[in-house]
Amino acid sequence: MTVPRPTNPRSPLTRSSLTRDLSALGVREGDTLLLHSSLRSLGWVCGGAPTVVHALTDVLGARGTVTVPTQTMDNSDPATWTHPPVPEDWWPVIRAESPPFDARVTPTLAMGRIAETLRTWPGAVRSTHPQTSFAALGPQAGRLMSEHAQDCRLGERSPLAGLERAGARVLLLGTGYASCTAFHLAEYRLPRPAQEEFSCAVMTTEGRRAWVTHDDVALDASDFEHLGTAFEGTGAVTTGRVGQATARLFSLPRAVEFATGWLPRHR
Template sequence: MRTPPPGPLCTRESIAAQLGEVGLRPGDTVLAHSSLRSLGWVCGGANAVVLALLDVLGEDGTLVVPTQSGDNSDPAEWRNPPVPESWWTDIRASMPPYDPRTTPSSGMGVVPEVVRTWPGALRSAHPQTSFAAVGPRAAEVVEDHALDSRLGERSPLARLEALGAHVLLLGVGFGSCTAFHLAEYRLPAPVEADNSFAVTTPRGRSWTTVRDVAVDGDDFAELGAAFVGARPVRHGRVGAAVTRLFPLAEAVAYAEVWLAGRRTGRRGPGTRP
């Protein structure tokens, strides 16, 4: 006897209706983090989720997703899993350079991959922490993503803050809330580290090292719980998924204070995002 698929049944229409109930509106700019599996059985899969998001946002709204590719990094920093030190030189010499058109995201889930390849989607230039966007503000969000500002003032996160964007956590927790990283860059003395990756330059492929803030999201779940207790966060459900919606700027402002009180003198981890 076959086991029936886990429910509930979700459709493009039901997802859009429930996103509206949680507070997403036409014309919004939203940074969405998602888990397709958490919704239940989705008729149409990830494509249906993206279509529902675009239905709610309308022609004037902009959908943004993280499309990170953290494997393009120094193998000396790899931990899950590590690779033999004898391989490091060859990996640095052979890692394919980042190409915003073709480099797949990793560890972000299937919805960002659908957005990344959506007609008209634009993607930012950072080889590890890129963002993809669809909508009238897409170019403004993804432009000029600096190599030494993965998630800082010269990244799409700062653009989203200035645009009054919201964060949507669709079936994922605050541990996935990329916006909190922007607050790390604003700490009084952020920890810095070398960060390396393969990029394409006018002279061809290059293994490049820059100095950047050492980002660390290990305490973001705790930070998120404190944020929910102190600031208005709209909760709802889409299918079986718990959903949270809140202004990105408010989350960053709260995180700046919260992190400053807990990371004084703390050493950051390695450079892999």
């Protein structure tokens, strides 16, 4: 399903115009959303990222909750870094000295300015995973962020599974399916999923820094664009414009269900 393009696409974007566009796309009061976003894709927004957060909360109302990924993948083994790599003789120093993840202050990188703005919003709640945390704002935030096991990045003991149980919808706001974190939940449900190690700096329950290593399902988004295109072909995705950005809105449980069937046939 495609909704009409908003009027005056070259006009400055405001809280009220973004609210109208989100409503026209199909975002509703009381929704639970998982948002992936690109501020730049929207066009010129008066007030920047805070204006977008205000528009989202205006549409969702007092009963709605918005969640964003606040990942910190730089908190990882430097031996795996490629963009850019660092000299091998730095690795022991980084492993010994990287600051531990702190849900209160550790910034999210590469998730966009809207996600980082929401993370610091009054009342926002963040999950505690040192690499793949989420932050949420709204009445369901505490419940949705309450479980995020340290050895489960995006699986059954992460906020993704909680969002699925809550019947959340995914809003891709100027981003493609490669950033659709919900598809990773399906990877955990593959028969014999590939495994990998990941390492990071954490704060222990005793208040001491530690460098820890866990085994978990290997995360691979390399085919998510193809997966998303196939999912969109089922008619399950509403597409439209929010500002100048292409936006997509769809059911998270339905997306995970589709991916759980698609991945075994295409990997």
